[in-house]
């Protein structure tokens with residue numbers, strides 16, 4: 001394998017061809033799908049529109065929304081390789097203050113196609129909007145399905161440092177030998193990755209110098225790091241990674257960082273432009289991103305923003321002493 005093939009600056013093609021390495025299609029996902037061969041994509045990873053009435057979508061009934069998505073998903077199934085994976089990252093649809101966790105609705109669509117759920121990953125983030133009529137939402141989910149029982153899973157590529165690497169077996173034939181794995185532990189199905197709500201994070205912890213470096217004008221961008229873990233665990237070098245709702249190209253960047261071929265469709269010209277700029281910046285070595293696995297900033301308690309305002313102190317003392 002020549003690992004320079006994709007790491008060196010490459011043409012960004014606007015249409016699929018089997019020899020392309022990066023394809024960014026400007027247009028409707030259905031049009032791109034009609035040009036893709038059966039059984040060709042190793043990983044489909046995306047965050048679809050949530051039907052929330054964001055600037056890139058018209059809000060429709062949840063039934064109509066799911067009907068539209070079902071048609072796309074049937075085509076995604078067709079292009080997914082037999083040993084491939086599909087990762088569907090969603091949050092809540094909200095109507096009249098009621099939440100509809102979208103993964104519950106999507107699950108049935110995937111199961112009708114006989115896809116097999118391997119993990120329902122909780123993407124937990126520490127910041128976001130504070131709600132007043134329900135508990136503030138601090139996670140979204142990522143459903144990882146495979147098409148068959150024979151699928152790529154490179155656990156060693158995504159292990160994380162274990163908390164107690166010095167632990168040893170205390171009985172049995174391995175007594176006294178280290179009980180963990182020298183490459184680290186399985187990252188589990190709860191992923192703590194800094195969220196996309198970067199403005200809020202910035203305002204809450206203004207002295208965190210590294211407020212998220214990836215933020216663009218897209219309102220629903222996800223972090224490169226989130227996709228990288230899927231790319232590393234579920235594909236091999238030069239495999240195709242496809243994001244049908246590519247936004248500003250996050251999945252494509254995660255794929256090329258690890259020497260995979262990549263393709264995305266996006267209907268909004270402004271996001272295509274940003275995605276191209278980000279890809280070029282990656283090749284020029286100027287793209288700012290959070291490195292995979294970088295620990296999340298924890299306030300020490302000494303920062304001004306981590307301290308209770310003087311004028312709240314007596315009220316807070318009363319409240320906490322009543323809770324006993």
Ligand SMILES: C[S@@+](CC[C@H](N)C(=O)[O-])C[C@H]1O[C@@H](n2cnc3c(N)ncnc32)[C@H](O)[C@@H]1O
Nearest residue numbers: 028029049056220221222245247248250266267
């Ligand atoms: C939740 S955002 C994805 C953002 C992306 N994960 C990122 O990090 O930039 C969904 C994207 O899908 C695009 N989109 C919605 N419907 C589409 C369609 N029918 N074809 C192509 N793109 C579409 C929207 O413009 C939006 O940018």
